[in-house]
Amino acid sequence: MTSTDLPTTPSQTVGPFLHIGLVWDDGPHVVPEGTPGGVWLRGRVFDGAGEPIADALVETWQADPDGRFDHPDDPRGPVPGWRGFGRCDTVAGSYAIHTVVPGPVPGPGGTTQAPHLDVSVFARGMLHRVVTRVYFPEHADAHADDPVLRSVPEDRRHTLVATRVDDGYRFDVRLQGDGETVFFDV
Amino acid sequence: MTTTPPRLALPSYRRDHDSHPPLDSPEYRSTSLRHPKQPLVLLPHLLTEVTGPVLGPGRIGELDHDLTRQHDGEPIGQRIVVHGRVLDGDGRPVPDSLVEIWQANAAGRYRHTGDRWPAPLDPNFDGVGRTVTDSRGRYEFVTVKPGAYPWRNHDNAWRPAHIHFSLFGRAFTQRLVTQMYFPDDPLFFQDPIYNSVPEAARPRMVSRFDLARTRPEWALAFEFDIVLRGSAATPFEEEDEDDEH
Numbered sequence: 066m067t068s069t070d071l072p073t074t075p076s077q078t079v080g081p082f083l084h085i086g087l088v089w090d091d092g093p094h095v096v097p098e099g100t101p102g103g104v105w106l107r108g109r110v111f112d113g114a115g116e117p118i119a120d121a122l123v124e125t126w127q128a129d130p131d132g133r134f135d136h137p138d139d140p141r142g143p144v145p146g147w148r149g150f151g152r153c154d155t156v157a158g159s160y161a162i163h164t165v166v167p168g169p170v171p172g173p174g175g176t177t178q179a180p181h182l183d184v185s186v187f188a189r190g191m192l193h194r195v196v197t198r199v200y201f202p203e204h205a206d207a208h209a210d211d212p213v214l215r216s217v218p219e220d221r222r223h224t225l226v227a228t229r230v231d232d233g234y235r236f237d238v239r240l241q242g243d244g245e246t247v248f249f250d251v
Numbered sequence: 252m253t254t255t256p257p258r259l260a261l262p263s264y265r266r267d268h269d270s271h272p273p274l275d276s277p278e279y280r281s282t283s284l285r286h287p288k289q290p291l292v293l294l295p296h297l298l299t300e301v302t303g304p305v306l307g308p309g310r311i312g313e314l315d316h317d318l319t320r321q322h323d324g325e326p327i328g329q330r331i332v333v334h335g336r337v338l339d340g341d342g343r344p345v346p347d348s349l350v351e352i353w354q355a356n357a358a359g360r361y362r363h364t365g366d367r368w369p370a371p372l373d374p375n376f377d378g379v380g381r382t383v384t385d386s387r388g389r390y391e392f393v394t395v396k397p398g399a400y401p402w403r404n405h406d407n408a409w410r411p412a413h414i415h416f417s418l419f420g421r422a423f424t425q426r427l428v429t430q431m432y433f434p435d436d437p438l439f440f441q442d443p444i445y446n447s448v449p450e451a452a453r454p455r456m457v458s459r460f461d462l463a464r465t466r467p468e469w470a471l472a473f474e475f476d477i478v479l480r481g482s483a484a485t486p487f488e489e490e491d492e493d494d495e496h
Contacts, residue, residue: 069342071478073270074455075448077430078279080415086379087417089310113284120365126304126423136302138262138422150304165363171297183299183423190281192272192447193408194426196294217292240285248287249294250266251422 076193081120083187084154088122092152095125095164102130104233106162106199110155110186113241117158121188123238125151125162125199127181132168166201172212179207179214186238195248199236200226213249221247263296263483264424265340270455272447279443280404296424296483303422306349308383317383318394326376328395330358330470331457333431336388337418340481344388345425351417352380352392359398359412368400393470399438411438418477425479432457433473463482 077086096103110121122242127149128134135147151162164182172178182199200208208214214222224246239246274286294300314320319330333352339346355361355378358370362377380392397412413430420426430444434457439445445453455478464472 068281069340069481071338071340071342071481072452072455073267073340074348074429074477075452076271076427077415077448077456078444079417079428081365082353082361083415085361085363085377086351086415113288116284118285124426126299126302134298134302136305136421138301140260144343148304150306160412172297173295176313178297178299181299185423185426187428188285190279190283190285191274192276192279192282192444193274194428195274195287213294213297233349244285245289247289248291250291251294251296251300 078189078192079122079187081189083120083122086185087152088154092160092226093160095127095148095151098163100165102165104166106164106182106227106234106236107113107230108160108236109158110160110188110238111158111240112190113190115242118155118188118240119158120187121155121160123151123153123155123160123162124185124187125164126183126185127164128160128167128170130165130168132170132180161243169207170176176210176212177207179204179211181211181213184238186240191240193239196251197248199234199239200223200227201234202214202229217247255466261296261298261301262422263301264422264480265483267340269298269449270448270452276443276447278405279447281386287490300423303425304376304419305312305347305421306419307347310349311381311383314352315380316390316392318376318378318380318392321377324375326356326395328373328376328398328458330393331376331396332391332393332464332466332470332472333414333475334389334461334464334472335458335475335477337384337390337420337477337479338388339420339425342436342481343481344384344386346388346422348384348388348421349419350382350384350390352394352414353402354378354394354414355397357371357395357398359400370398389404396433396471399436401425405441410436412444416475416477418479420479427477427479429477430456432474434458434460
């Protein structure tokens, strides 16, 4: 065990001009267009007045279709070349991420987590990111056993489940007010 | 059906609420409609949270770390070297990690269509930089010192000079966006963004003037170490302890 305990550098807002620093041309593409099983995850980010936020950034992190990560801390070994990461600023309040639905991911104590994405939302007026998860509607059976969804009050779980649309899924983020999205303390 | 998956020995990360500002921070007016009102749900550090995007050298170009050489001419302003280390809370360097910065020019204006502050734009300055930490967690940028600028949060509100930093660390739990400030800025006292942070933690956002790293007759230097969350003392699940050191 290390004894060093350095205090963390504090979080600050991305400010209104995050678009110049945090946007990549290929940011929204977790996988290239044309990838088998490719879907668009689209949505809007709303403030407490119900207005779409034009200066937010959505970042996604997810497993591949087999439920694995390209990361040294995945004990099953990395999956080389799987980026798993998407980022898109909100244009007119909307974001869009092109990805594939992840597979189920091992959970604690031999359990399995339903397929999900971890999501960070940054914006002017937010001094720290907020974190949420996206689940997919076709896995309703797995949702009942998902250790994270089970920890969420039942009447709010629906805020974490995307809806199916023609070319993929829709997932809106409500920072405050009616239908406020469930956010996690990570 | 499938066999039971092996039990996972995963790292876990210390929660660090004492370091960060509250999402609801009324002095910073824009927080009022943008903070959740429902309590956050505790998320254990499972596989998705202890992993994170590995964004190495493929994300950066040759001159991305030198904001003074991205155009034919040199930008106006005081040249500065900004350097430091990215560490975790256990004092270990975070190598091979993408660091992104963005900032206003020397006159306090961003190259962004939404910036209406009527200070001059500098044709030789984009205010955007990227680099990757080396094997010891070190990074370095060359840029110009950003200017202060007014905003409309309160009467005669001015942002202290600052550079935005974005860091990934090696886990989703370590993701951090922060701002680096300069020593002895006279504008700190009236800035609700700087002051949103608990008082004891504010100095961790302020860089240190570093004479040793100045480049004589060319640039001043500031050192800014960034600390991401460290591991929790108790692993999430202990089994087959095979700590790497």
